[in-house]
Amino acid sequence: MDFSVLLTDLPTLVVVIIGVPLVLAAYIVGGEYLVRRLPDKSRPAVRPWIWVAPALVLVTGFLVAPAIGTVFQSFQDKNGVFIGFQNFAAQLAGFPTGGAWIAIRNNLFWLIFYTLFVLAFGLLLAVLFDRVPYESVVKSLIFMPMAISSVALVVIWKFMYAYQPPGQPQTGTLNFILNTVFHQDPRTWIQDETPLLGLFPLNDLALIGAAVWGIVGFSLVILSAALKGIPGDLLEAARVDGAGEITIFRRVIFPLMMPTVVVVGTTLVIFALKAFDVVYAMTNGNYNTDVLANRMYQLLYNSHDFGGASAVAVILLLTVIPVLIFNLRQFRAVEARR
Amino acid sequence: MASVTYDHVVKRYTADLTVVKDFNVEIKDKEFMVLVGPSGCGKSTALRMLAGLEAISEGEIRIGDRxxxxxxxxxxxxxxxxxxxxxxxxxxxxxxMAFPLQMQHMKKDDIDKRVKNASRILGLDNFLKRKPRALSGGQRQRVALGRAIVRSPKVFLLDEPLSNLDAKLRGQTRIELQKLHRDLETTFIYVTHDQVEAMTMGDRIAIMNAGILQQVGTPGEIYDHPANLFVAGFIGSPTMNFVPATVDNGTAKASGLEVTLPKPVGATKGTLGFRPEAVTDRVVDGGPSMQMKVDVVERLGSDQFLYGQVGSDQVTARVDPRMKVDPGDTVRLGLDTRSMHFFDAESEKALI
Incomplete structure (x- = not known):
């Protein structure tokens, strides 16, 4: 690497390393100095604001303002002319296959299966690992995919799903198993839109499967912590009270884990609604696997349709906000119980 | 309703960690048995083996004949x-409270009847819809009792149930538990580290120390005839006085005290034990006497405790509260030899 750029830009570097902390320190010291000059009574009311103000400024500048800008843009055409709901109308036209509908449908699939699988596997693994020696080692293994970049994850799963025509040696893991163990023809996992149960396209599920593998460690770790938080003597009491292990799980363990399950579940719902990276890297939305976030990206950078992209963003935002509020409330409820 | 038998029961965690050693007790049907001992003595483990929460390493536990x-x-x-x-x-x-009954697949009406009955006995009628979180410690404790009594179980196990209550509530609950035991006519096995609970509640007491059963008996037997030094020191408050003594020709000699032993002990060295209340403020004619240099005087109204030195030994005396004593005084005290003990120096077993 060429470090000379650091030298040529030395003044900037100095400003960043020394100036930024200096400004922050000056702000705090100055703020505190001003607060002390206030009468005793009003100090407690003012002081917290001094401390949260930088965060508020950052959030407003980098989150709230752009969000409002996006909302404005969603009502404008390419030239910035106000066109009312036309962008939304374009995105929501041609039900069920036109506009954004395929993406909306797929987001719905993601919402259902991604959330369900991650929760179910996480819960199952948490309960099983609770009884396994070397639990922490095994858990770290499951958690490992969380450390991988989504693009690397997609590369791995492209190998898993790789397809060679029938008769040729199968390089993809799944097709190899399908071929040698079940003696079936290989499938094109990420292109095959055959609906399972007459409704859910195979390739959608393949994409969701890869994403689930990447995130299941997250739900495992949190659910496992919740499981460990249940006092052992509760389970012993249930045993003495005559309950079998399955009944204990159903009547004691699961209800006590429920608040955590809900928090993890709603977090996953938000993840599912925001799904982008796996789809973008695996199919780029082709073969009818598009999702809203990917569509937004395509509209923005390929079609330069700022209005359309903003409209999709607003649709996404409006769906996420209620879930987010519910999630925060639940999280607070869980914390309040501690 | 059933008896419980521990037959040579051993609990071993690893080859060199044995927490219950050769434990033998027979608990009779409808008996209130208290397992008592200092923490870590294996009493809870003994109970948990009976409950089925710990595996039994050796020996047999029987409930009734099973x-x-x-x-x-x-x-x-x-x-x-x-x-x-x-x-x-x-x-x-x-x-x-309904949970254990639901586990038995009992009919809803019967469950309701039993839960209502238990809540009436325990005074929980107004709290049935509340969550445990919204109850006080004493109320929670009664719910725990209620959950146990609704089932009319064969045996009732209580693992230090009063230790989380404040002193006043503990006293009340102690009495309630005894009443409950009388009404339910069920075998109770009660684990505690508190000798007062053991003495006041148990039909019989089993004292454990370091995984070994020390003595089983009624509170009276254990108080009056402790089997060894540990039991003598564990039961009773303030604790029994122990003074080292040598025996010569039927007379035990301590540093500030000489007593004629009521019977031969066949040992030359040991520990003389007498409870504070065996020390009297009057010397019986011809009886043993001692000079105590009083360090501390505790007047409790009904009692007066003197803590002081007799010879080179620390002795506690419980004397008449009207006796006028001040710290620093030297008083002459007697000893009631009828409740006196002598423990072997080696085995610490009671010889008298």
Whole structure:
């Protein structure tokens, strides 16, 4: 690497390393100095604001303002002319296959299966690992995919799903198993839109499967912590009270884990609604696997349709906000119980 | 209702960690048996083996005539009250008590009848819809009791159930538990480290130390005839006085005291033991006497305790509260030899 750029830009570097902390320190010291000059009574009311103000400024500048800008843009055409709901109308036209509908449908699939699988596997693994020696080692293994970049994850799963025509040696893991163990023809996992149960396209599920593998460690770790938080003597009491292990799980363990399950579940719902990276890297939305976030990206950078992209963003935002509020409330409820 | 038998029971965690050693007790039907001992003595482990929460390493535990070594906890038909109460936090008081009955697939009406009955006995009628979180410690404790009594179990196990209550409530609950035991006519096995609970509640007491059963007997037997030095020191408050003594020709000599032993002990060295109340403020004619240099005087109204030196030994005396003594005084005290003990120096066993 060429470090000379650091030298040529030395003044900037100095400003960043020394100036930024200096400004922050000056702000705090100055703020505190001003607060002390206030009468005793009003100090407690003012002081917290001094401390949260930088965060508020950052959030407003980098989150709230752009969000409002996006909302404005969603009502404008390419030239910035106000066109009312036309962008939304374009995105929501041609039900069920036109506009954004395929993406909306797929987001719905993601919402259902991604959330369900991650929760179910996480819960199952948490309960099983609770009884396994070397639990922490095994858990770290499951958690490992969380450390991988989504693009690397997609590369791995492209190998898993790789397809060679029938008769040729199968390089993809799944097709190899399908071929040698079940003696079936290989499938094109990420292109095959055959609906399972007459409704859910195979390739959608393949994409969701890869994403689930990447995130299941997250739900495992949190659910496992919740499981460990249940006092052992509760389970012993249930045993003495005559309950079998399955009944204990159903009547004691699961209800006590429920608040955590809900928090993890709603977090996953938000993840599912925001799904982008796996789809973008695996199919780029082709073969009818598009999702809203990917569509937004395509509209923005390929079609330069700022209005359309903003409209999709607003649709996404409006769906996420209620879930987010519910999630925060639940999280607070869980914390309040501690 | 059933008897419980521990037959040469051993609990071993690893080759060199044995927490219960060769434990033999027979608990009679409808008896209130208290397992008492200092913390870590294995009393809770003994109870948990009976409950089926710990595996039995060696020996046999029988409930009635049935060997339960390989019977799962849920099939032993016992009820247990935990120190932490272990109430299900997500269930109402009613559901907490109904839970063991639901596990037996009892009919709803019968469950309702039993829960209502238990809540009436325990005074929980107004709290049935509440969650445990919204109850006080004493109320939670009663819910835990209620959950145990609704089942009419064969045996009732209580693991330090009073230790989380304040002193006043503990006193009340002690009496309530005894009443409950009388009304239910069930075998109670009660684990505690508190000798007062043991003395006041138990039909019989089993004292454990370091995994070994020291003595089993009624509170009176244990108080008056402790089997060894440990039991003598564990039971009674203030504790029994122990003074080292040598025996010569039927007379035990301590540093500030000489007593003629009521019977030969066949040992030359040992420990003389006498309870504070055996020390009298009057010397009986011809009886033993001692000079005590008083360090501390505790006047409790009904009692007066003197703590002081007799010879080179520390001695506690319980004397008449009207006796006028001040710290620093030297007083002459007598000793009632009828409640005196002598422990062997080697084995620490009681010889008298």
């Amino acid at each position: 060997v339960v070594n390989n019977v799962a906890a849920k099939d032993r038909d016992i009820a247990m009250v935990f120190q932490s109460y272990a109430l299900y936090p997500h269930m109402s008081v009613y559901d907490n």
